[in-house]
Amino acid sequence: MTTVQSTSLADRINTTLADLLEEDPRVLLLGEDIGRLGGVFRVTRGLRERFGADRVRDSLLAESSIIGQAVGMAMSGLVPVCEIQFDGFSYPAVNQLVTQAARIGDRCNGQVTVNLVVRIPTGGGFRGVEHHSESNDALFARVPGISVACPSTGEDAAQILRHAVTLGSPVVMYEPIRLYWRRDTPARAPEPARSPTAARVVRRGTDLTVATYGAISHEVLQAAHALSAEVDVEVVDLRWVAPLDLDTVLESVARTGRLLIVHEGSKDVGIGAEVAAAVAEHGFDSLRAPIRRLAPARRGYPPADFEAEYLIGVQDIKDEVLVMTR
Amino acid sequence: MVLKSESECATVPDDGTRRSMLRHMLVARGVDEEACQLQKHGALDLWPSCQGQEAAQVGSALAVGPDPTVFPSYREHAVALMRHVAADELFAQWAGRTFCGWDPFRSRFFPYTMVLAAQTLHAVGYSIGQRLQGREDFVVVYIGDGATSEGDMSEAMNLAAVESAAVLFMCQNNGWAISKPAAEQMRTSLAERARGFGIESVRIHGQDPETVFSTSSRAAAHVRTERAPALVEILVDRIRGHSTADSQEVYRSADDIARARAADPVSAYAARLSRLGLVDPAWLDAVDAEVRELRERLVKEYA
Numbered sequence: 001m002t003t004v005q006s007t008s009l010a011d012r013i014n015t016t017l018a019d020l021l022e023e024d025p026r027v028l029l030l031g032e033d034i035g036r037l038g039g040v041f042r043v044t045r046g047l048r049e050r051f052g053a054d055r056v057r058d059s060l061l062a063e064s065s066i067i068g069q070a071v072g073m074a075m076s077g078l079v080p081v082c083e084i085q086f087d088g089f090s091y092p093a094v095n096q097l098v099t100q101a102a103r104i105g106d107r108c109n110g111q112v113t114v115n116l117v118v119r120i121p122t123g124g125g126f127r128g129v130e131h132h133s134e135s136n137d138a139l140f141a142r143v144p145g146i147s148v149a150c151p152s153t154g155e156d157a158a159q160i161l162r163h164a165v166t167l168g169s170p171v172v173m174y175e176p177i178r179l180y181w182r183r184d185t186p187a188r189a190p191e192p193a194r195s196p197t198a199a200r201v202v203r204r205g206t207d208l209t210v211a212t213y214g215a216i217s218h219e220v221l222q223a224a225h226a227l228s229a230e231v232d233v234e235v236v237d238l239r240w241v242a243p244l245d246l247d248t249v250l251e252s253v254a255r256t257g258r259l260l261i262v263h264e265g266s267k268d269v270g271i272g273a274e275v276a277a278a279v280a281e282h283g284f285d286s287l288r289a290p291i292r293r294l295a296p297a298r299r300g301y302p303p304a305d306f307e308a309e310y311l312i313g314v315q316d317i318k319d320e321v322l323v324m325t326r
Numbered sequence: 327m328v329l330k331s332e333s334e335c336a337t338v339p340d341d342g343t344r345r346s347m348l349r350h351m352l353v354a355r356g357v358d359e360e361a362c363q364l365q366k367h368g369a370l371d372l373w374p375s376c377q378g379q380e381a382a383q384v385g386s387a388l389a390v391g392p393d394p395t396v397f398p399s400y401r402e403h404a405v406a407l408m409r410h411v412a413a414d415e416l417f418a419q420w421a422g423r424t425f426c427g428w429d430p431f432r433s434r435f436f437p438y439t440m441v442l443a444a445q446t447l448h449a450v451g452y453s454i455g456q457r458l459q460g461r462e463d464f465v466v467v468y469i470g471d472g473a474t475s476e477g478d479m480s481e482a483m484n485l486a487a488v489e490s491a492a493v494l495f496m497c498q499n500n501g502w503a504i505s506k507p508a509a510e511q512m513r514t515s516l517a518e519r520a521r522g523f524g525i526e527s528v529r530i531h532g533q534d535p536e537t538v539f540s541t542s543s544r545a546a547a548h549v550r551t552e553r554a555p556a557l558v559e560i561l562v563d564r565i566r567g568h569s570t571a572d573s574q575e576v577y578r579s580a581d582d583i584a585r586a587r588a589a590d591p592v593s594a595y596a597a598r599l600s601r602l603g604l605v606d607p608a609w610l611d612a613v614d615a616e617v618r619e620l621r622e623r624l625v626k627e628y629a
Contacts, residue, residue, distance in 0.1 A: 028458070054458060060488070065447060065481045072451025075436075077459065096478075099441045100448070107425040107437045 002187040002225060010043045012181040013119075016161050017044060017081065021051045023066035024079065027165060028055045030066055031083030040085055041121060041180050063093035064237030070116055071100050073086045078113040079165050087122040087174070089129030094139075098172075100260075101170040102145030103292040113168045117161065122150075122174040122214050123264050125311055127304035127309025133177075134301055135265035137214070140172045141242035147197075148211040148242040149173045153185070156193075156200070156239055163196035187222035188237075197240055199248040205234035207325055208258040211249050211275050216264045216312060231325045241271045248277060250283045258290035258324055262317060267295035336492065337543040339388075339536055341604055347388060347535045349598050349613055350485065354404035355592045357413045357615035360401075360624050365570040369628045370420045374401045379566035381591035382498050384408065385538025386466075390494065390546045392434070393466040395456075397449040400438035401498075404467045409435035409629040413620055414627045442473035446482030446495070453628040461505055462627065463492045464549055472503025474516055480523075486555035494541070494549045495520065495557040500564035505577040507621040520557035532560035533591045563589050 020027045029044060033060040038045025048056035050264035059066045063084055070080035084090045090097075097118065105114050126131030142146045147173060149164065157175065179185075185311045188202040202217070203224050210233055211222045224233035231313040236252050238244060253259050259279055261272035272293035279291060294312055301311050339347065354376065383404035387396075389523040390575060396405060406416050411428040418427025419438065423442055426437035439445040449467035456463040473479060474497065486493045491599050501508045512519070520527035530541050538560060545556040563586035567574040574583060599605045 060485060062481050062485075064478055065485050068444065068447025068478060068481070069451030069454065069485060072448035072453070073455035073458075073527075075448065075451045076455030076461075092477075095441065096444060096447065100439075100444050103425075104448075105436075108430050109426060111425065111429065111431055247618045 003184045004187050005183050006185060007140035007154050009154045009157060009175065010041060010182050012308055013043050013157050013161065013175065014045065014047070016158040018047060018050065018063040020081070020161065020165055020175045021047065021055060024165070026077060027081060028073070029081050029083070030057045030059060030070055031058050032059055032061055032085050033276050034058060034083050036219050039083060041177065043175075043180065044083070063089055063091075066100060067093040069117065071096060071104060071114070071233070074114045075104065075112050076118045081117040081119065081165065082092055084118060084120045086132045086134075087129075087136050088134040090094050090120055090136060093118075097140065097146065097172070098143050099172065102143050105169055106145070107172045114170055115165055115168060116170045117164045118170065118172045119173060120174050121177045121180070123176045123178060124301055125178040125215070127307070127315065128177070129304070131238075135174075135263075136240050137174050137267065138265050141271060145169060146242065147171045149240050150178065151239060152176065152214055152217040152237055153188070156237075159193075159196050160239065174214065179218070181213050185218050185278055186225055188221065193239065194248075197243070197245065199236050199240070199245040201234065201248065201252060202237045203233065203235040205256065207232045207256055208260060208321060209234045209236060209249070209252040209256045210260045210262055210321070211236045211238055212262040213241060213271070213287055214264055216262055219264050219312065219314045220258045223321065224312045226314070227318055227321060233321060238271075244275065244278070246275070246278045246282070249279060250286075253279055253283050254286045257286055259287070259291045260294060260320055260324060261291070262294045262312060264311065265295065266298045268298040270295055289324055292320065293326060299313070328485065337540045339539050341596045343388065343539070344536065344599060344604055345609070347384050347539065348595050348605060350384040350388070350404060350408055351535065351592045351595060352613050353617055354384065354407055355378050356621055357407065357416070357624070358403060360621040361417060362566070363568060364417070364624070364628050365420075367629060370417060371422050371572040372569055372571055373420050374569040376401050376403045377581045378497050378563040378586055378591065379500060379532065380404050381535040382538050382560040382562045383531035386496050386536035386542040386560070389539045389542030390464075390466050393462060394494070395436065397436050397445040397465065397467040398438055398450070399442070399445065399470055399473060400440055401469050401470065405468065408436055409433040411435055413624055417624065417628055443469060443478040443482070445477035446479050447485065450482050450486045450489065450491050450493050453486075453493050454489055457492070464494070464495055464546075466494045467490065468496045469499065469510060470503075471497065471499040471501065471508050471516065472506070474519070475503070475511055483520060483523040483525055483555070483557070487529060490554045492549050492553050493555045495525070495555065496543055497557060497559045498562050499559055500562045502564055502568065502578070504568040504572060516559040517557060525555045527557040527558050527559065530561070531546070531560040532562040533589055533594060535591070535595060563592065590628075
């Protein structure tokens, strides 16, 4: 197994936020406990001391207030980068995100540029209590006007954040909690993405394409490396689930002829369904086998003692790949 | 009354201001009447009438002046017209042409917000954002009584209070959240609720634009000098339904509707200024001609 040591996701996001604050006086951070405490995951530690309480703002414990005031701040010309403490706490902010942040640019006939980023720690696998392990990326992916990024490495998160603050429309960036402080991860192909919004081929292969994103992309890579003697798996890290970079997926499937989609959010009406439908519509002739999806069943995230059986593991991925290539 | 008077601020309207207020009220009424007509003929899809609320809107808008950015709800047509939003621009979204027919930044009158109370948090955030950038941070946000039940309103009042944001909350309480009467919506006045959040507030009747002007001037002076929020609750009558899609006769007594019509602030103020000799029939005829011409242009554009 090939693993590499790298800067942790949390560290890389921290330094990127510091750089953005340094470079652009319009950027400010807003979230619960991000200042004095440095965030519950310490992603923003040291930033309040360095940039002051005006720019690294400890918000009220009210998610609608965070996004609602950020919309107003963006309209005034600032670039708020918000943090929602856990994915499961994003619901009170949904109204402001969906009906306001996503639409205010159109409502103003394009006269306002809403540079607004919402960072949301996501996903399970760390024995979180109820609501602390959810994966809601598909929820916002359905909303026109919101872009949704799901980086799985510090390098990608840095590139995506830098792009997000200049996009002119809201970006939700999901940060996998279980990757925040992980330093040894499976090796990835070094080739860069074509653009900040493009997917990335993180392992070249010839037999089957796995399209994936977020924390579970590491389990996919682990499975691919482990199977390398039997099956040559290509892995596409989507990096963004809205809008999707389907070109990269279609090009990959044109090479391999098989597509498996793996994600941590539940399967029904999920991102995998959209990718599968798009490839069926536009890449059917490339396919040598039916497209398959591997994702948790449609049920609430379980108590921590049962999360191992809920989450998709390396063995599940290996089994699925072997079924598809047998 | 909790708000303190500010001696440097003109809180009593002079005669020119009084005539100006009547003129704005008459124009707003004419535009509103035309919108209702156009809706009846299918030229507008919907219209939320502001009839009965003209004194509250004109008095408050004139009191705060042209500088603060206004975050309206969706019924502040008189305020829009005073911010130089043209009547045809105001109609555009109700005819399905756009989501906002005017330039929100030039007029400093931001788009109407249909999701109730969402704009209250934008207003507070905008004020904070302006302050952080060293720019004019005085912001006025309009809200109706119904929308104050939304969580965002409470969040915005608390946020404005703890951030000491220069936000003036203008609440027009017309007594109805579509069909739900105010008595069933809340147990305290909105002014009292605001004070619970640490926001200075006052509650007034909104039939007389001069009362609204004076009170709003003092409230604006409070926001400007203290750099802290304030709330003015203005009790108004809703003459027509919630919108043109709504038959208020279904849920509202005929007596109550008749009472609201009899208390019409526009005709009351016209009669008062006539009695005082501040306006004469020639002045009223001139405004009438102006309104007629405006309505003809609107018919040409939309009918």
